[in-house]
Amino acid sequence: MSRDWVHWHQEYDTPGSSLDRRLEVVRRELRKALGTSPAEPDGTRRVISICAGEGRDVLPVIAEHDRRVHALLIELDPVLARRAGETADDLGLSRVEVRTADAGEADAYLDVPPAHVLLACGVFGNISAADVRRTIAALPTLLVPGGIVIWTRARGDNGTEPAQEIRALFAEHGFTELSFTAPDDARFRVGMHRLAGAARHGALSGRLFTF
Template sequence: MNVSVGQDWVRWHGDYEAPRSSLARRLAVVRCHLWRALGEAPRDPAGGRRLISLCAGDGRDVLPVLAAHPAGTDVRGLLLELDPELSGRARRTAGSMGLRSVDVRTVDAGAADTYRDVGRAHIVLACGVFGNLSDADMRRTVAALPALMVPGGIVIWTRGRGLGAGDRSDDVRDGFAAYGFLELAFVRPEDARFRVGMSRLRKANGARLEPGARLFQFL
C-alpha cells in the first residue's frame, strides 16, 4: 500500500482473515487471474517472466500463487510496498516459501524513480490501488503502465464500485482501453462492491516514465 492519511493498512489487511469478507473474496479472484496470467503471459527469450506488484501489501495475492504454479519458479518478482511492517511480512513469506527470485522493496510505488532499475514486466498487479486515487492519478497511472510492460504483457487490477450512482470501475476499464489494452476478464459480483479486471497490452506505445515524476499519491 501507499501512504494514505488516517488509514491503518496493517489493520486493514486483517479483513482478509474473514473467509466471507469482500477482501477475502476479491483475493480469491485475483489469485485465479494470476494463475491464468502465468499460463498466458509472454516470456523473455530465456523462458522466464518478470512480475511487478504495485502497493503489494504483504504479498498474499502473489506469493502463494508463485509457490504453487508450475511456472512460478521461473518468475522474477518485484513487490513494492511502502509500509515496512507489510513489506517485512512479504519478505519473510517469500523466504519461507523458497521464492528466491522475489525481491520485496520498501519503497513508494507512486514515484517514477522507483522503477529506474526495473526491467519491463510480463505481468503487473495493481490491486488495492485505483480506489485510493483521484481520477487524474488513476488515468496517469494507467497511461504509465505500458512503460513498465513488454508488449503482450498482462495487468491485473482491482477497483471498488464506489459510492453513489454509476460504477467507478468502468472509468478504469475505459482508461485501459484508451491506452492500448485488451480486456481479458472482468469480474463484477452482483452481491459485492469489488471489481477485478485483467487486460493485455496490445503493443508498445512509446510510453516512458519521466525522472522525478509522480504517478500517484493515495488520498
Template sequence: MESEMDWRQWHAPYDDPESALSRRLEAVKAQVRAALDRAPDGPVPVVSLCAGQGRDLIEVLADHPRRDDVRARLVELHPELAESARERSRGLDQVEVRTGDASLTDQYDGMVPAELVLLCGIFGNITSDDIRRTIHAAPQFCRTGATVIWTRHRGAPDLVPAISEWFEARGFEQVWLSDRDSGFGVGVHRFTGVPQPLVTGQSLFSFVPGGA
C-alpha cells in the same frame, strides 16, 4: 505517496475467508495464475505496485510450474507490510520486496517492461485524475502481450467501466472483468501496443483517505 492510515487494520479482513477483500484476493490470485499460465517461454518479469503483504503473487508462486521463471519486484511503503511480504516470500529468492513509495517510477527501473503488472488496492484509494495518470503511464511498465491486473470498488462513483475504457484507449484489450454483483471490481487487461521507455522521476499518484 500514501496518506496516514492504519494499513495493518485495512489488511485484517484478508484473514476472514468470507470478507469481500478475501473473495477479491481469490479472484486476483486466479487471474495471476492465468497470466503466468499464458506467459511466453523464458523469463517472466513481474512488478507489483503497493504490494501490501504480497499475497496475490506469492501465494500463487508457491506451487506454480513457472515459479522459477518469475523475477518479481514488490514495492510497498509500509515497513511492517513489506516485512510481512518478505516473510511470505521466504524461499522464493526471485522475489524482491522493496520498502518504498510505489508511486515513483524510479522504483521499477531495471524491471520493466514486465510480463505481469499488479495494480491492486490502488484505484480505490486515489483520485480519478491519478487513476488516469497511472493508466496513461502503463505502457511504460508493459511489454507487448503483458497482463495488467487491477482492482477498484464498485461503490459510487462506479469507475470500473471508465477504467476499462481508459485502458483500452492506451492500447490494452480487456481479458476479464469481475461480475457487477460480486461486491468488488477486478479487471484484467492485455497490452497490445508497443512498450514505451520508462520515464523516471515521476510520481503517478497519492493516496487519499477511504476506498478499497
C-alpha cells in the same frame, strides 16, 4: 499514508469476506496470466506488484505455479513489506524482491526491467481520478509488449461503478480487456488487460500517484 494498511489486511483472515473473495479472483487471474503472458526465451517471467501489501496474491501463486518468476513487490509500509519478505522466505522464493519504497514515484522504476505481468490491486480506489489516469497512461512503459495488468476497484457507495472509467482508460492506452469480474453480491471488481499497443520504453518522470 492516511489509512492503517496493516489493519486493513486483517479482513483477509475472515473467510468469505469481500477481501477474501477478491483475493481468490486475483489469484485465479494471476494463474491465468502466468500461463498466457509473454515470457523470456527461457520461459521465465517478471512480475511487478505496485502497492503490494503483504503479497497475499502474488506469493502463494508463484510458489505453487511457477517458482521461476522474478517478482518485484513495491510497498511503502515497512511492516507490510517485512511480512511480504518473510512470506517469500518461508515459501523458499529466492527470486522475489520486496522493496520498501514509494511506488507512486517514477524514480522507483528506473532500474526495473519491463514486466510480463503487473498487479495494481487496491490502488485505483485510493488515488485521485487524475492519478488513476496518469498511472494507467504510464503502464505501457512498465510492461513488455503483450504484458498483462491485473487491477481492482470497488463499486462506489452510491452504486456508481468507477471501474467503468478505468476500463475505458485501459482501452484508450492500448490495452485489450481479457476479463472483468463484477459479482452482483460484492463490491469488488477485478479487471485483467493485455497491452495490445506498443510498449513505450523510456524513462518515467515525476509522480504517478499519491495515496
